[in-house]
Amino acid sequence: MMLYVPIALIFIPVFSALIIYLIKAQSIRYLAFVAQIAMTVLAILYYEAYTGQFADTFFVIGGWHERVGISLINDELSLSFVFLSLFIWWMVLIYTFNTGQNHRTFLFFLMFLQGVFLGLLQTNDLFNMFVFLELMTILVAILVVFKKAGDSFRAGIYYLLLNISGVMMFLIGIILIYFTFGTINVNSVQTVIAAGELVSGDEVALRFAYVLLMAGISVKAALFPVHSWLPKAHGVAMSAISGLLSGLVVKGGLYLFLRVNQMFAGANIDYALFFYIIGALTAVIGVMFALTQKDMKQVLAYHTISQVGIVMMGLSHYDPQTVYGGLLHIFNHALFKSLLFLGAGVIIKAYKTKKIKEIRGVMRTMPVVSIFMIIGMLSITGAPFFNGFISKSIIKYGIQDSGIKYWILFIVNIGTATSFIKMAQVFFGPKPMTIRLRSLEQRIALMTLAFACVVLGNFYIPISTGFFGVDVSHVSVFQWEAFFDYAVALIIGFCFYKLVIEKDPLTVRKIREFNLSFEMSNYLFVLYVAVMTVYFVLL
Amino acid sequence: MGNLDMLSLTAYALQVLLIIMAISIVVHKNNGTIIILITTFSLITASLYVINKAPDVAIAEVAIGSAIIPLIYVISISRQREFIVLDKAMDDFIIADNAFTGVGYVLLKRFTDFYHLELNICNDVRLCSLGAGRDQLLCEQTNVDLIVTKDDERNVYILKGKASSVLTYKLEAMARDYDNIEVVKFKDRDFGD
Amino acid sequence: MIKQLILIGLLGILFGVFFVSMQDIQELYNTFGKDYIAATGFADTGSRNLVTAILLDYRLFDSLFEAGILLIAVSGVIWISKHESQEKNAQFMLDKFKTPDLFVTFSRLVYPLMLAFGFYVIINGHVSPGGGFQGGAIIATAILILYYIDADKDTNIALIVTIEKILYIAILLVASLSLVSRGELFTNFFVIDASPDTKAIYLVLLNVMIGMKVALGLWTIFTAFLKEGR
Amino acid sequence: MNPLLTFVVILIGFYGLSTSSNIIKSVFCVTIIESGVILLFLNLGNLDGGVIPIIGDALPVGGIADPLPQALMITTIVIGSTVTALALMLCIKVFHHYGTVEWAEILSRESGK
Structure with missing residues (x-):
């Protein structure tokens, strides 16, 4: 019976979404929580029964031949993502419980997105993956324009068209795979490539397919040349949606990166260096733009780009420890970025402005929220005892041998520290007015996220060994180097902020006003695909 | 073969x-x-x-x-070629002598022709009965591009449009020659949530 | 100009690599999927049209989400075009909708024919080209012709959307009925050795439901566009 | 070689996306890319020759064209049409908010101004 749990995880939210849309009563929104509880219980039961045996988790829908039908599969990776997404959706549902008048329509799209995302995580079929990717793109575009005001329309259409062109590349890759292997089942393709009988792994067709799949995934994961949709979309959406998108949905692209690399494991494709460079560029560019922004949500959105870059720097290694560091950073980033976005949402709602300069005295007006926000900020800057530190340290240990790689990470850390020093100003200053937004649900959501950040930051060793079987005991919080590094980053960041950023010189203004036009984004996308082709196929 | x-x-x-x-x-x-x-x-x-x-x-x-x-x-x-105008003034600004010959109509027609747009004027009773305070809301939530109202005290016609729209600026430049026409721009009220 | 030339060069690289990979594909060309479906498709699913066999049986899971995409797009388009303030009956002075008489007469003639063709395509989806998605689209086109005949036609969008959602739930239920009857999910609910005629009941049923759903969905999208800002 | 000519169509679509300055034009280009991809899939499915994949009691002598790509492409057509519809609806909204559908002008409008 446990075999049907993956299907149930996909269809419970879809079904509840439809019923929420159909029944016109305000109390129907409790159904979302009922569905969420059911899914959580099922997922936990499934994990209890999970043995790691292939036959126990591999499920062909309809009972057809595995290379013809659509199959679902679960492993540690997908299961951990399933739990992460269930957790983030819990938080978003709790956070948005009492806000917005059009709650039913909102919940409809939100719950449907959950089903689609869980499907994307568990599917073992490339075309099915494509369908879920498209569905996800459409749903996210609708959620971005959901409030139907201001700049959300331009963000929505920019997001939609750029992502669709990326997903189309993904589809061309699927075409090449299908005609090379006669199947689009990820697992079968993986076995055939690993066996090395039908294909040797050096075929141009195979490598070109890899490039095209990666091109589509890069757009979804917002890697460097095709990142420009992210700040636009995440900067203008409602805060709850921004938190969800930045925290989780962007990670869908990174998850597919892992899955596709797993699929091509036998093909001797040397992806590490290329994606390390792309990751480093993404991190540096993201942090550079984040430094210059004045809008609170834009800063957070650009930091998502830079953190995705850091994750990529970890994932693009063959050493399992470093890859695990990247993976752990995905989870940590999901926690603290949702926390920051949701907290920013509370502040923005109270102050009715997004400009950092105009927000002052949050510590006095909303002490509880600001404590949670500070926890999020400490996590993202990599302070010891918080979760960002752990994953950053694992990545740091993995790349310690190479000087350049280490310094890039250090520079990104300084940039992150600088821009959050800038953002921390909102806490100080006089109390401007007597606003007191008492929303218990929002505080519960923030508190849970902050609590998770702290727990992951302190009990990372049992969690890692228990869930992934990875030993990370070499990362210790009680090392004077760790504190020293963090203090140095903070001090340099503070000086940099005082000396450069605060004066707002011409270069900073130029970077802030720099706008990547849509055609230029596509141009860069074509350039990116061509460079990847040259690197992976011709060299 | x-x-x-x-x-x-x-x-x-x-x-x-x-x-x-x-x-x-x-x-x-x-x-x-x-x-x-x-x-x-x-x-x-x-x-x-x-x-x-x-x-x-x-x-x-x-x-x-x-x-x-x-x-x-x-x-x-x-x-996308439509330029929708909500006529709240409902006097001879648009329709004079039972035909489209009013000053405002001539101006708007000249404007829309110049930018290859199609003028579409609407004077729905229910929409016009809404108070002036809801003009901005109306402009943001519906596709209305311009709202025509009249300030009786000063005898000035006020054209209200969105500040985010390029067309409002273009219209303002064109309406500069008229003494009794004023263009007001609504600022975006975008607070994120 | 230089930018364009570089762009053409970049696309040229992609074309060159694709050219080489086509040579590979011709060597590697793997017909496993095709051979398997050609050999067992009819016996497994009871559908002579193998495309329908794949859409409604082998890969029904995909088709469910394909219908789901339409559902989401319909809800999204309606949500985006919906206004908070009431301006449903706004009167436009300069609106002129006048269809030529010849066109109206012709449309009246074509309308029933297209409707009948749409139903034909849906019902015979398992033996001849066509199926739920195609037939539904044809029916939607036929309904659109009605707007030529009567431009002010009033459509109750909310009702159509509700019916569409209910139909989607019904499709999901029919698709998962096989779990009860034969222990497999998302496939034909008759046993696998049943005669093709028996299996055809399921195929026609699902085709009709998908056809209705697609027709209603496309109709709603079109109406939302037509009524946009009105 | 038909697939090569079809791939040219896809590349033209990408060329259009990277040069078009207008939202509507971009939507047109996405449509082109999508039709190209569909045709490419069918081209390759028909590489061996064969007849329409509707079988009688016995298999046709010359084999059949691959039915799987055809089924997948019906899905892609439906997806493409919905994406187009959504994009065009957003287009109308963008026009009424910014007064233009040129990418450069839309993106240069500062937010909140």
């Missing part, structure tokens, strides 16, 4: 035609022409699907790609 060659020859000819169509869609400037081209493009692809032994896909393409989608394009593009 001859039959088969004929078919593959047709396929090649249609493929080349498809490329020509694609290039002309990309280089053409006029959106109206492109709709005709994209319909042709879609029909050619449908025939190519049939040649490639896929009648199922061809039926789907003909029904969706060359009937419904072009119609949606037509509607969308015609809506």
Whole structure:
């Protein structure tokens, strides 16, 4: 019976979404929580029964031949993502419980997105993956324009068209795979490539397919040349949606990166260096733009780009420890970025402005929220005892041998520290007015996220060994180097902020006003695909 | 033998035609022409699907790609040329002597003709009865581009438009010559949530 | 100009690599999927049209989400075009909708024919080209012709959307009925050795439901566009 | 070689996306790319020759065209049409908010101004 749990995880939210849309009563929104509880219980039961045996988790829908039908599969990776997404959706549902008048329509799209995302995580079929990717793109575009005001329309259409062109590349890759292997089942393709009988792994067709799949995934994961949709979309959406998108949905692209690399494991494709460079560029560019922004949500959105870059720097290694560091950073980033976005949402709602300069005295007006926000900020800057530190340290240990790689990470850390020093100003200053937004649900959501950040930051060793079987005991919080590094980053960041950023010189203004036009984004996308082709196929 | 060659020859000819169509869609400037081209493009692809032994896909393409989608394009593009004006003043500003000869109408007509837009004036009673405080809301939530109101004390007509729209600025530049016309721009009230 | 030339060069690289990979594909060309479906498709699913066999049986899971995409797009388009303030009956002074008489007469003639063709395509989806998605699109096109005959036609969008959602739930239920009857999910609910005629009941049923759903969905999208800002 | 000519169509679509300055034009280009991809899939499915994949009691002598790509492409057509519809609806909204559908002008409008 446990075999049907993956299907149930996909269809419970879809079904509840439809019923929420159909029944016109305000109390129907409790159904979302009922569905969420059911899914959580099922997922936990499934994990209890999970043995790691292939036959126990591999499920062909309809009972057809595995290379013809659509199959679902679960492993540690997908299961951990399933739990992460269930957790983030819990938080978003709790956070948005009492806000917005059009709650039913909102919940409809939100719950449907959950089903689609869980499907994307568990599917073992490339075309099915494509369908879920498209569905996800459409749903996210609708959620971005959901409030139907201001700049959300331009963000929505920019997001939609750029992502669709990326997903189309993904589809061309699927075409090449299908005609090379006669199947689009990820697992079968993986076995055939690993066996090395039908294909040797050096075929141009195979490598070109890899490039095209990666091109589509890069757009979804917002890697460097095709990142420009992210700040636009995440900067203008409602805060709850921004938190969800930045925290989780962007990670869908990174998850597919892992899955596709797993699929091509036998093909001797040397992806590490290329994606390390792309990751480093993404991190540096993201942090550079984040430094210059004045809008609170834009800063957070650009930091998502830079953190995705850091994750990529970890994932693009063959050493399992470093890859695990990247993976752990995905989870940590999901926690603290949702926390920051949701907290920013509370502040923005109270102050009715997004400009950092105009927000002052949050510590006095909303002490509880600001404590949670500070926890999020400490996590993202990599302070010891918080979760960002752990994953950053694992990545740091993995790349310690190479000087350049280490310094890039250090520079990104300084940039992150600088821009959050800038953002921390909102806490100080006089109390401007007597606003007191008492929303218990929002505080519960923030508190849970902050609590998770702290727990992951302190009990990372049992969690890692228990869930992934990875030993990370070499990362210790009680090392004077760790504190020293963090203090140095903070001090340099503070000086940099005082000396450069605060004066707002011409270069900073130029970077802030720099706008990547849509055609230029596509141009860069074509350039990116061509460079990847040259690197992976011709060299 | 001859039959088969004929078919593959047709396929090649249609493929080349498809490329020509694609290039002309990309280089053409006029959106109206492109709709005709994209319909042709879609029909050619449908025939190519049939040649490639896929009648199922061809039926789907003909029904969706060359009937419904072009119609949606037509509607969308015609809506994009519209300049919707809500006339709240309802006096001789727009309609004078039972014909469209009012000062405002002449100005708006000149403006829309200059920018190749289509003027569409609306004076729905229910919308006009809303108070002046809801003008901005009306402008943001509906597709109304401009609201015409009258300030009776100063005898000045006030044209209200969105500050985010380029057209409002262009109209302001054009209305500068008139003494009794003022253009007011609504600022975006975008607070994030 | 230089930018364009570089762009053409970049696309040229992609074309060159694709050219080489086509040579590979011709060597590697794997017909496993095709051979398998050709050999067992009819016996497994009871559908002579193998495309329908794949859409409604082998890969029904995909088709469910394909219908789901339409559902989401319909809800999204309606949500985006919906206005908070009431301006449903706004009167436009300069609106002129006048269809030529010839067109109206012709449309009246074509309308029933197209409707009948749409139903034919849906019902015979398992033996001849066509199926739910195609037939639904044809029916939607036929309904659109009605707007030529009567431009002011009033459509109750909310009702159509509700019916569409209910139909989607019904499709999901029919698709998962096989779990009860034969222990497999998302496939034909008759046993696998049943005669093709028996299996055809399921195929026709699902085709009709998908056809209705697609027709209603496309109709709603079109109406939302037509009524946009009105 | 038909697939090569079809790939040219896809590349033209990408060329259009990277040069078009107008939202509507971009939507047109996405449509072109999508039709190209569909045709490419069918081209390759028909590489061996064969007849329409509707079988009688016995298998046709010359084999059949691959039915799987055809089924997948019907899905892609439906997806493409919905994406187009959504994009065009957003287009109308963008026009009424910014007064233009040129990418450069839309993106240069500062937010909140």
